[in-house]
Amino acid sequence: MSGFPDRRQDIRAAIPDLRGTLTANAPAAPLSWFRTGGPAQLLFEPADEADLALFLANRPPDLPLTVIGRGSNLLIRDGGLPGVLIRLGRGFAQIAVEDGHRVRAGTGAADVKVARIAAEAGIDGLTFLRGIPGAIGGALRMNGGAYGGEVKDVLVEVRALDNMGAVHVLDNAAMGFAYRHSAVAVDMIFTQALFQGYPGDPQALLARMQEITEARSSTQPVNTRTGGSTFRNPPGMKAWELIDAAGCRGLQIGDAQVSPMHCNFLINHGHATAADIEALGEDVRRKVHETSGVELIWEIRRIGLPG
Known part of the structure; x- marks a missing residue:
């Protein structure tokens, strides 16, 4: 993709007192823990709540808005994000x-x-x-x-x-x-x-937090490129058990894999595209439905355009 139209000048002209940063065609992959995805047409990082309110009150109405924080439970698709991606960072x-x-x-x-x-x-x-x-x-x-x-x-x-x-x-x-x-x-x-x-x-309390840290490290792939829990637990069931029973533990598409440690986690081993990760998730959903009749619901938020 050659990039989206640069609308920074329009916004600066409409909102001259804006204090946050505006970046055109900003790489969005570094903003999610999966490290995948195309560019954001405009990345806006407001200075604080007042700066964000000023932007919202005066923004060009034709630009769609998407809001993210630390990007832990997020999959940004390979075609990128049209409009404005608002990232709530240090000022929040x-x-x-x-x-x-x-x-x-x-x-x-x-x-x-x-x-x-x-x-x-x-x-x-x-x-x-x-x-x-x-x-x-x-x-x-x-x-x-x-x-x-x-x-x-x-x-x-x-x-x-x-x-x-x-x-x-x-x-x-x-x-x-x-x-x-x-x-x-x-x-x-x-x-x-x-x-x-x-x-x-x-x-x-600090000891309890340490126990939680150790429990996560021993049961979840915490030091990998992952989006956390991929699917919601259906009522009275555990998503990972359904995924495991469907034979999906370790299932792989390219560099995207169902974690062998905890199979409700998807992993990017380094070169997976967002399309690889999403296709793997959909394959897991299909296999679970075939074996158990349960329709898994994505917990990971998927945003942007297909590549």
């Missing part, structure tokens, strides 16, 4: 301990860092975040959970911007949480979350 990574055993975190903050800061402050209830790769924004959108906890168990409220840049504060009930799902409209961009914990012993 603040974490603060508040009175009443609460933690406030920007949605670009790493889940593991939130868990650690809470533990060091003697705040229990958030250690499960150590088991979730990625950032708080993704955990909110998917009601992330691991090791006995879920976001819905600890969330007080979320700050979000609508597609015109207006600020909304959503309480736990307004999030519409279900298993690996939030019912909030996809065009709402989460910017900050407030979590409620309870008193705990810092040393015990």
